[in-house]
Amino acid sequence: MVLFLLVVIVAIALGIVGIVVEGMLYLLAIGVLLLIADVVYLTLRSVRSRRPVS
Template structure:
């Protein structure tokens, strides 16, 4: 659970920096991909634990 929250915080920070800083849309794209990967990891881990 700690890993999930840590990656979630990193994705949010990268997303905010990507939006605020001009020309850093690549960071926003990385944040979105990281968020998707994190949610998929959490879903798979939750399904395995059942």
């Protein structure tokens, strides 16, 4: 969970820098892609951890 929060913070920081600094929109794109990848990772991890109760 700490890794998830760290990656979210990095993605937000990259997005802010990409918006604020002129000519660095690629950082915004990297931040968005990183955020999407992190959410997908968390979703897959939570789906795999569910186990049916017998």
